[in-house]
Amino acid sequence: MAREFAELTLRDQTVQLPVVVGTEGEVGIDISSLRRDSGAITLDYGFMNTGSCASSITFLDGEQGILRHRGYPIEELAEKLTFIEVAYLLVNGSIPNADEFEEWSSLLNRHSMIHEDMRRFFYYYPEHAHPMAILSAMVVSLSTFYPELSQHRPDEPEEHIDKAATRLISKLRTIAAFSYKKSVGQPFVYPRHDLRYCANFLNMMFSSPIHDYEIRPEIVKALNTLLILHADHEQNCSTATVRLVGSARVNLYAAVASGICALWGPLHGGANQMVIEMLEEIQRGGGNVRTAIERAKSKQNEFRLYGFGHRVYKSYDPRAKIIKRACDDVLKVLNTTDPLLDIAMELEAAALQDPYFVDRQLYPNVDFYSGIIYRAIGIPKEMFTVLFALGRLPGWIAQWKEAREDPKAKIQRPRQVYVGPTLRHLDASVKGGDVVSVEDSGGRVPN
Numbered sequence: 071m072a073r074e075f076a077e078l079t080l081r082d083q084t085v086q087l088p089v090v091v092g093t094e095g096e097v098g099i100d101i102s103s104l105r106r107d108s109g110a111i112t113l114d115y116g117f118m119n120t121g122s123c124a125s126s127i128t129f130l131d132g133e134q135g136i137l138r139h140r141g142y143p144i145e146e147l148a149e150k151l152t153f154i155e156v157a158y159l160l161v162n163g164s165i166p167n168a169d170e171f172e173e174w175s176s177l178l179n180r181h182s183m184i185h186e187d188m189r190r191f192f193y194y195y196p197e198h199a200h201p202m203a204i205l206s207a208m209v210v211s212l213s214t215f216y217p218e219l220s221q222h223r224p225d226e227p228e229e230h231i232d233k234a235a236t237r238l239i240s241k242l243r244t245i246a247a248f249s250y251k252k253s254v255g256q257p258f259v260y261p262r263h264d265l266r267y268c269a270n271f272l273n274m275m276f277s278s279p280i281h282d283y284e285i286r287p288e289i290v291k292a293l294n295t296l297l298i299l300h301a302d303h304e305q306n307c308s309t310a311t312v313r314l315v316g317s318a319r320v321n322l323y324a325a326v327a328s329g330i331c332a333l334w335g336p337l338h339g340g341a342n343q344m345v346i347e348m349l350e351e352i353q354r355g356g357g358n359v360r361t362a363i364e365r366a367k368s369k370q371n372e373f374r375l376y377g378f379g380h381r382v383y384k385s386y387d388p389r390a391k392i393i394k395r396a397c398d399d400v401l402k403v404l405n406t407t408d409p410l411l412d413i414a415m416e417l418e419a420a421a422l423q424d425p426y427f428v429d430r431q432l433y434p435n436v437d438f439y440s441g442i443i444y445r446a447i448g449i450p451k452e453m454f455t456v457l458f459a460l461g462r463l464p465g466w467i468a469q470w471k472e473a474r475e476d477p478k479a480k481i482q483r484p485r486q487v488y489v490g491p492t493l494r495h496l497d498a499s500v501k502g503g504d505v506v507s508v509e510d511s512g513g514r515v516p517n
């Protein structure tokens with residue numbers, strides 16, 4: 071097929087730019103030679119319209135509300151598979167057969183403990199340390215305990231990478247549960263080899279020396295669904311961070327720790343905690359959703375309707391649809407109600423009729439209803455974003471691996487348009503600070 075080009079005319083010069091077409095018909099204009107050929111760069115605040123890679127992991131069509139991993143629709147994955155199978159699919163490219171699944175499962179069990187020295191780290195965090203800070207610090211610390219992957223080598227044996235990936239998926243769950251136990255001052259509960267991934271996590275979270283947690287299949291199923299729905303989302307802020315940091319060839323642990331920090335932000339994964347805090351505030355104020363809507367619309371403050379809006383979805387987020395249904399199921403199974411769910415549904419209905427939200431195509435996203443399920447399961451709101459990180463981890467790993475194996479990948483280094491002062495010189499009278507020794511300054515260290 072003949073190569074396709076786009077033409078760009080700047081001042082009196084026309085340059086040809088190759089066109090790249092994806093398997094779903096998406097069109098990208100490759101501008102990598104633009105500066106060389108025309109002297110200009112492209113400028114795109116927030117990367118609203120800039121692709122940074124070609125990827126075969128996740129396909130997303132924000133206009134149609136489509137999300138697929140390795141070609142499989144998210145609806146089918148959430149209904150039929152466990153989180154660990156989806157993690158395998160993302161990281162390895164195919165759904166595991168029975169043998170592969172058993173092997174993967176037993177590897178996850180084998181790597182589920184954390185080094186006893188690492189366990190001690192938890193004791194020195196302040197009482198109310200946010201678990202996301204602990205999570206990120208612990209993940210980067212793994213590179214000091216498992217140094218075979220702490221230096222990036224282009225010829226790193228594949229089995230080292232696979233081992234680090236498996237280790238991380240298994241240990242992040244243990245670290246997450248330990249950070250919760252630390253926050254409530256309870257003894258840590260160790261992982262069990264007779265339990266699968268989600269059941270094991272719930273047991274580590276909620277068992278204690280005086281209480282055996284009852285593992286209910288419906289709750290395990292709900293947690294599996296939630297983690298699957300968060301597993302990957304192409305080049306979102308935290309994944310782009312993992313790829314960018316990884317492009318400097320840091321090890322997997324360091325790249326993922328950076329992703330965890332990016333995810334923490336309230337505009338990204340931290341929104342799930344913000345949603346519940348917003349709903350609680352509405353409840354405290356008597357349950358009037360209009361005040362929140364008017365505040366979110368006002369440009370006089372920073373407040374937003376958390377759990378609403380998305381950079382790429384301009385229709386209902388397909389993940390939010392599944393979560394909304396799961397919410398009803400979990401509350402029914404637990405035979406409970408949550409007044410915050412009623413407020414959330416009222417808020418959604420009001421926003422979806424308001425011209426401000428309609429005109430801007432703002433719909434509920436994955437974070438709007440997830441917190442209601444976490445609350446019903448007994449997970450405190452400070453842990454919500456940690457759960458998001460647990461879910462997103464296979465996506466980060468798959469994307470880090472893909473970037474590492476891509477022959478076209480380079481260190482990521484955006485350019486800028488400089489708008490500061492033009493060349494100027496120091497005045498001849500400017501001398502600069504005196505160099506004073508510590509004794510001369512009377513023992514004080516000069517600034």
Ligand code: CMC
Pocket residue numbers: 116303306336337338339341366367373374375376377378379380381382430432435436437
């Ligand atoms: N509440 C009120 N106004 C909003 C909201 C919202 N939640 N989201 C977007 N807008 C407005 C925004 O003020 C802007 O208005 P105007 O055109 O008058 O300036 C317009 O809609 C476009 O928004 P934007 O901020 O330019 O869009 P973006 O693509 O840069 O931001 C977003 C996407 C998700 C950061 C944003 O929608 C937002 O802040 N939402 C609330 C936080 C949230 O729920 N984040 C979780 C996202 S899903 C999980 C994940 O993958 O991270």
